[in-house]
Amino acid sequence: xxxxxxRRAMATQPGAAAAAAGGHAAWRAAxxxxxxxxxxxxxxxxWAWRLVVLAVLLVYPAxxxxxxxxxxxxxxxxxxxxxxxxxxxxxxxxxxTLSQMTVAGVAGYALAIFGGNASAAHSLxxxxxxxxxxxxxxxxxxxxxxxxxxxxTEGIYTIMITLAIGVAFFYLVQQxxxxxxxxxxxxxxxxxxxxxxxxxxxxxxxxxxxxxAAAAYCAxxxxxxxxxxxxxxxxxxxxxRMRALGFNVNAHRIAAHALAxxxxxxxxxxxxxxxxxxxxxxxxxxxxxxxxIIAVIGGMRHPAGPFLGALLFVLLQNFAIDxxxxxxxxxxxxAVFLLILAVSPDGLLGIGRRLARMAHPAARRSx
Amino acid sequence: xxxxNGAWPAAGRQARARTVNGKTIxxxxxxxxxxxxxxxxxxxxxxxxxxxxxxxxxxxxxxxxLYFLVASGFTLVFGLMRVVNLAHGSLFLLGGYVGYAxxxxxxxxxxxxxxxxxxxALAGLVLQAGVFRxxxxxxxxxxxxxxxxxxxxxxxxxxxxxxxxxQFDPPQWLYGTVPLPLVGKYSGFRLVVLGTAxxxxxxxxxxxxxxxxxxxxxxxxxxxxMLAASGVDVQxxxxxxxxxxxxxxxxxxxxxxxxxxxxxxxxxRYLLASLVVVIVGGMGSITGAAIGALLIGLAExxxxxxxxxxxxxxxxxxxxxxxxxxPQGLMGGRT
Numbered sequence: 001x002x003x004x005x006x007r008r009a010m011a012t013q014p015g016a017a018a019a020a021a022g023g024h025a026a027w028r029a030a031x032x033x034x035x036x037x038x039x040x041x042x043x044x045x046x047w048a049w050r051l052v053v054l055a056v057l058l059v060y061p062a063x064x065x066x067x068x069x070x071x072x073x074x075x076x077x078x079x080x081x082x083x084x085x086x087x088x089x090x091x092x093x094x095x096x097t098l099s100q101m102t103v104a105g106v107a108g109y110a111l112a113i114f115g116g117n118a119s120a121a122h123s124l125x126x127x128x129x130x131x132x133x134x135x136x137x138x139x140x141x142x143x144x145x146x147x148x149x150x151x152x153t154e155g156i157y158t159i160m161i162t163l164a165i166g167v168a169f170f171y172l173v174q175q176x177x178x179x180x181x182x183x184x185x186x187x188x189x190x191x192x193x194x195x196x197x198x199x200x201x202x203x204x205x206x207x208x209x210x211x212x213a214a215a216a217y218c219a220x221x222x223x224x225x226x227x228x229x230x231x232x233x234x235x236x237x238x239x240x241r242m243r244a245l246g247f248n249v250n251a252h253r254i255a256a257h258a259l260a261x262x263x264x265x266x267x268x269x270x271x272x273x274x275x276x277x278x279x280x281x282x283x284x285x286x287x288x289x290x291x292x293i294i295a296v297i298g299g300m301r302h303p304a305g306p307f308l309g310a311l312l313f314v315l316l317q318n319f320a321i322d323x324x325x326x327x328x329x330x331x332x333x334x335a336v337f338l339l340i341l342a343v344s345p346d347g348l349l350g351i352g353r354r355l356a357r358m359a360h361p362a363a364r365r366s367x
Numbered sequence: 368x369x370x371x372n373g374a375w376p377a378a379g380r381q382a383r384a385r386t387v388n389g390k391t392i393x394x395x396x397x398x399x400x401x402x403x404x405x406x407x408x409x410x411x412x413x414x415x416x417x418x419x420x421x422x423x424x425x426x427x428x429x430x431x432x433l434y435f436l437v438a439s440g441f442t443l444v445f446g447l448m449r450v451v452n453l454a455h456g457s458l459f460l461l462g463g464y465v466g467y468a469x470x471x472x473x474x475x476x477x478x479x480x481x482x483x484x485x486x487x488a489l490a491g492l493v494l495q496a497g498v499f500r501x502x503x504x505x506x507x508x509x510x511x512x513x514x515x516x517x518x519x520x521x522x523x524x525x526x527x528x529x530x531x532x533x534q535f536d537p538p539q540w541l542y543g544t545v546p547l548p549l550v551g552k553y554s555g556f557r558l559v560v561l562g563t564a565x566x567x568x569x570x571x572x573x574x575x576x577x578x579x580x581x582x583x584x585x586x587x588x589x590x591x592x593m594l595a596a597s598g599v600d601v602q603x604x605x606x607x608x609x610x611x612x613x614x615x616x617x618x619x620x621x622x623x624x625x626x627x628x629x630x631x632x633x634x635x636r637y638l639l640a641s642l643v644v645v646i647v648g649g650m651g652s653i654t655g656a657a658i659g660a661l662l663i664g665l666a667e668x669x670x671x672x673x674x675x676x677x678x679x680x681x682x683x684x685x686x687x688x689x690x691x692x693x694p695q696g697l698m699g700g701r702t
């Protein structure tokens with residue numbers, strides 16, 4: 001998309017706030033469209049869509065091989081949850097952060113250390129439910145601290161600060177032997193055997209991830225329509241005006257970080273179970289940026305976007321080997337990311353919406 | 368916006384002055400306390416093992432010099448164009464690799480240095496004229512694009528130069544050891560890095576404050592539109608700034624590659640350093656970059672020398688303290 005079209009896309013949106021805010025306007029404009037769409041008469045068809053997608057997701061393991069159930073399905077759902085936490089902050093709160101994987105990593109490391117892993121010297125051996133509670137608590141705490149630091153400045157600084165914090169955490173876990181076991185990381189972190197089910201077997205893990213993903217999806221879809229969610233979107237549009245209206249802008253932002261931290265924590269726990277291990281690489285720069293890539297290629301303006309992005313990402317990760325050399329995955333994903341940035345400010349969802357709009361008048365004309 | 372500011376200017380100024388005062392006192396007290404703790408710790412360390420202390424100071428200074436070279440370009444680009452160029456680390460690597468290739472082929476280290484600068488400067492020019500120029504004012508999109516570019520570039524470098532670390536081969540007279548009091552012998556090249564950073568820093572300051580282009584750049588940092596309105600071709604100023612900023616990163620690539628080494632992953636390390644230095648020092652300020660680089664370089668080296676497994680925590684704490692008391696950075700003007 002050319003700069004002119006990009007600007008026109010911003011200018012055609014109603015509301016002076018969108019035009020005033022420069023760079024974010026296009027991202028925002030797409031969001032307004034999304035908001036308008038959900039209250040349109042087509043709401044019924046949207047519900048039909050959701051039911052179809054849900055049915056497909058529920059039936060999927062019955063038709064897919066264990067590889068597709070676990071590596072593709074399970075991994076996409078887990079990465080989608082973490083990317084969803086970024087979409088909540090970036091898409092609805094206007095704070096694009098790079099530290100969501102760090103928060104997920106805090107939960108993962110906490111689960112490994114408080115629960116159990118292969119190295120007895122690094123595990124406290126708490127019961128699984130307590131370790132999970134502790135992991136989620138620490139994830140939220142980390143998110144609040146990161147949020148409190150990030151909201152000290154605005155806009156593009158957020159991305160710099162969260163990247164710096166994320167990389168600092170990476171170096172900490174890499175250097176530190178006593179707590180985090182340094183470069184090797186922690187291994188054999190397995191889910192508990194509840195109800196006699198091995199939750200790391202492909203089908204149970206898939207349903208576990210699906211349940212968590214559905215809960216996270218519904219939570220975000222619900223929260224963005226509550227007064228808090230509306231205020232958050234107002235802050236995204238124009239923080240000055242919201243401040244003048246008496247809203248505590250920073251408190252809203254930090255609360256959004258806390259909620260996103262909870263989501264990322266859930267995703268982080270599922271991710272260590274999926275990998276059965278966690279190491280500095282899990283929270284390295286590449287991993288941090290991957291979450292951003294997933295959210296951006298999927299689209300941050302709708303809770304479905306991150307899952308779509310995660311699916312494309314995981315498919316590329318597994319099958320880029322057939323297109324190009326295995327070693328060149330980063331080249332492919334980087335190129336896809338740049339392509340999406342060039343053609344659509346709203347990721348795959350935005351492209352889908354534009355195609356649907358193009359198809360509709362054409363269909364009417366032909367009939 | 369202007370109308371609102373104009374309506375209650377006095378009230379706003381008073382309120383701001385009051386909060387600033389309260390905060391400054393707290394900040395000063397804290398600063399004094401921190402300084403006292405640091406001084407006591409330094410005295411203990413000096414008394415315990417003077418040689419280790421001296422070596423750590425020198426290593427910290429040379430690391431700070433490298434960080435300054437990389438971060439000054441980053442802050443220059445950010446200050447003028449508001450582009451958070453997260454591909455800055457890739458430019459560092461590009462300079463290093465191209466410099467290595469040239470140095471390897473020609474055998475001249477100085478040619479390598481010049482080519483490292485030129486390659487990165489050219490890449491910066493292409494980035495600005497071919498990519499960022501078309502997204503002016505869209506901060507977030509520019510940043511995301513720069514992230515995408517850094518991923519692609521890192522992979523291309525890995526493709527061409529593989530995963531091994533490269534070491535440069537500078538002239539012998541640069542590379543010997545120098546006898547120094549307190550520490551005994553010290554790598555001469557590291558002192559060269561330190562000297563170069565000081566020369567570049569002073570040169571950059573003179574360039575920005577004493578030349579016509581420097582004046583334009585400073586004017587652009589303050590107000591781009593006014594600069595354009597006074598008949599300056601802003602795009603050319605942008606391109607020149609981007610080229611200089613990127614070139615400095617490439618220059619640092621050869622310098623850093625000689626003092627340490629060039630390998631995949633170094634881009635992230637220097638990008639992080641640039642980010643933290645610029646957050647601490649203040650966005651868009653060369654002096655800030657120097658102060659930030661000094662703080663971060665020393666903190667990192669002392670951390671590694673005295674508390675190896677928690678070294679990075681110092682860097683992080685400095686950043687947190689600055690964000691808490693001066694979110695705009697130590698020398699930053701506006702946020």
